[in-house]
Amino acid sequence: xxxxxxxxxxxxxxxxxxxxxxxxxxxxxxxxxxxxxxxxxxxxxxxxxxxxxxxxxxxxxxxxxxxxxxxxxxxxxxxxxxxxxxxxxxxxxxxxxxxxxxxxxxxxxxxxxxxxxxxxxxxxxxxxxxxxxxxxxxxxxxxxxxxxxxxxxxxxxxxxxxxxxxxxxxxxxxxxxxxxxxxxxxxxxxxxxxxxxxxxxxxxxxxxxxxxxxxxxxxxxxxxxxxxxxxxxxxxxxxxxxxxxxxxxxxxxxxxxxxxxxxxxxxxxxxxxxxxxxxxxxxxxxxxxxxxxxxxxxxxxxxxxxxxxxxxxxxxxxxxxxxxxxxxxxxxxxxxxxxxxxxxxxxxxxxxxxxxxxxxxxxxxxxxxxxxxxxxxxxxxxxxxxxxxxxxxxxxxxxxxxxxxxxxxxxxxxxxxxxxxxxxxxxxxxxxxxxxxxxxxxxxxxxxxxxxxxxxxxxxx
Numbered sequence: 001x002x003x004x005x006x007x008x009x010x011x012x013x014x015x016x017x018x019x020x021x022x023x024x025x026x027x028x029x030x031x032x033x034x035x036x037x038x039x040x041x042x043x044x045x046x047x048x049x050x051x052x053x054x055x056x057x058x059x060x061x062x063x064x065x066x067x068x069x070x071x072x073x074x075x076x077x078x079x080x081x082x083x084x085x086x087x088x089x090x091x092x093x094x095x096x097x098x099x100x101x102x103x104x105x106x107x108x109x110x111x112x113x114x115x116x117x118x119x120x121x122x123x124x125x126x127x128x129x130x131x132x133x134x135x136x137x138x139x140x141x142x143x144x145x146x147x148x149x150x151x152x153x154x155x156x157x158x159x160x161x162x163x164x165x166x167x168x169x170x171x172x173x174x175x176x177x178x179x180x181x182x183x184x185x186x187x188x189x190x191x192x193x194x195x196x197x198x199x200x201x202x203x204x205x206x207x208x209x210x211x212x213x214x215x216x217x218x219x220x221x222x223x224x225x226x227x228x229x230x231x232x233x234x235x236x237x238x239x240x241x242x243x244x245x246x247x248x249x250x251x252x253x254x255x256x257x258x259x260x261x262x263x264x265x266x267x268x269x270x271x272x273x274x275x276x277x278x279x280x281x282x283x284x285x286x287x288x289x290x291x292x293x294x295x296x297x298x299x300x301x302x303x304x305x306x307x308x309x310x311x312x313x314x315x316x317x318x319x320x321x322x323x324x325x326x327x328x329x330x331x332x333x334x335x336x337x338x339x340x341x342x343x344x345x346x347x348x349x350x351x352x353x354x355x356x357x358x359x360x361x362x363x364x365x366x367x368x369x370x371x372x373x374x375x376x377x378x379x380x381x382x383x384x385x386x387x388x389x390x391x392x393x394x395x396x397x398x399x400x401x402x403x404x405x406x407x408x409x410x411x412x413x414x415x416x417x418x419x420x421x422x423x424x425x426x427x428x429x430x431x432x433x434x435x436x437x438x439x440x441x442x443x444x445x446x447x448x449x450x451x452x453x454x455x456x457x458x459x460x461x
Contacts, residue, residue: 032143035151038431039142039158040135046162046444047134051171053448057456068455070123074103075173079122082108082115086268101265101278106207107175126173133177134170138162140184141359144330147191149367156436157359157366163443164362166353168451179209180357183333186215190222190329195250206257210279211357214336216254222329223251284344291345314338314355320364334360372435 051065058065069075080088081100090098107129114125138158146154161180162170170177182205189198198219206212226247230240241248265275279285296304321334337358341351355361432440 033139035146036139036142036154038151039155040138042155042159042432042440043138043162044135046159046440046447047131047167047171049444050168050448050451054168054171054452054455057452061456063456065455066123066127069171070127070173074175075123075126077103078108078126078173078175079111081105082111082122082125097281099278099281101268101275102282102284104175104206104208104210104261106204107173107178110178111173123173127171130171130173130177133181137170137177137181137184140181140188143188144184144191144360145363145366147188148327148330148363149370152432153363153366153370155432156369156440157362159440160362160366160369160443161356161359163440163447164356165447165450166356166454167447168455169353169356171451172455175208176353176356179205179211180359182208183212183215183357184359187218187330187333190219191327195219195223195247196253197250199250199253202254203257206255206259207261209357210258211337211340211354212258214333214340216258217336218329218333219251219254221332223247225328286343287345289343292342292348292351295348314361317361317364321360324364324367326360326363330360334358369436369439370432372433372439 054068055065058068070079077088077100081103086100088100092098107126110129111122111125114120114128115122118125120128138161141161142154142158144154145157161167182201186198186201186205189195189201202212202215202219205215223244227240227244230244231237235243262275265278266272268274269278271277276285296307299307318335318338321331326334338355338361341354341358344351
């Protein structure tokens with residue numbers, strides 16, 4: 001029993017007992033959703049601000065904000081696939097061919113299914129998928145952050161992802177939110193040792209975006225490292241493989257979605273490398289970063305220096321992730337997303353958007369913001385640490401999950417009304433400090449303004 005909460009019990013009264021752990025998937029999901037409610041509220045607020053600023057700016061300029069979100073650029077390709085299936089090709093003035101086979105099928109399938117059973121148009125269905133997936137992504141991002149560094153960090157991490165410079169894409173009928181939701185929950189499943197759900201989520205991610213290769217690599221490398229570590233510890237091959245059968249099954253399952261679509265394109269086009277040829281026609285082939293270097297070299301000096309500084313900041317964030325000792329699957333996924341985004345020959349303006357699913361890059365600043373001292377109920381110092389520890393077991397809402405170090409020492413006990421309840425401690429653990437709220441508010445305003453300016457412009461995101 002902790003000395004911080006002395007036990008007070010009337011003679012003859014029954015001994016206090018801890019609240020029973022939620023049983024069954026329904027109660028566990030409800031408990032996890034309650035724990036994630038602050039993160040979802042903050043994320044929804046910052047995205048609503050972005051939509052409000054876009055609506056005001058579009059109204060002032062006489063433009064339709066809905067068309068900007070669901071009727072331009074990649075959104076049109078996805079809706080055409082949803083309506084007519086694959087087979088549309090555009091010939092550019094220079095003779096280059098752009099085939100719709102470059103776009104993966106999960107989002108169009110969801111758009112078609114939703115539009116068939118609801119009054120929504122394909123564009124409206126795409127927005128519904130993107131906005132719902134955005135909330136699911138924020139929930140998964142929160143879950144990963146809370147699992148690694150406590151609930152307050154999870155809330156800040158979800159908020160930072162919502163104010164990412166190109167976060168306006170999260171409100172568009174694009175695949176970024178859908179893919180990030182699948183990736184975040186797959187990583188969380190790996191962190192909890194649930195390899196089969198992780199593999200199944202990877203299958204869906206592989207039907208969403210080609211960058212699912214990063215997620216597949218994260219699972220495969222983590223599994224390989226686990227096997228090597230256990231083998232070096234003296235494990236025999238037979239028992240080692242049997243003990244890790246679920247992990248091996250999850251890893252084998254993970255690439256099936258991505259491979260299925262690549263095979264589909266190969267069969268349809270009659271060439272084993274047809275998918276890669278389609279991507280090359282779009283300029284998305286891998287060139288090792290030569291296109292990026294040429295783009296920088298062709299910029300005016302001030303712009304080139306600014307871009308180099310941005311790339312330096314990106315590299316610094318990767319170094320911080322390594323120094324933070326992020327778990328292997330999280331780190332591999334993050335680095336792979338960054339590398340894939342930088343070594344392609346595609347349109348440079350899309351690269352920040354392509355890196356948006358690499359949400360663990362925001363973990364170092366999220367931890368720093370969560371530790372800022374200030375008022376508004378966001379406890380810091382030893383008290384804040386106690387609250388984080390007491391509530392960390394709620395973050396996963398998983399029965400039988402081991403508590404974090406020190407959680408038993410500081411866990412609340414149901415005694416007199418003066419005793420803080422678990423829910424009170426949990427809410428305090430998720431509360432943000434005033435400096436963190438101010439920083440997030442400023443970032444949200446900047447992100448909303450940049451998003452409105454970009455969406456009302458002429459260039460694709």
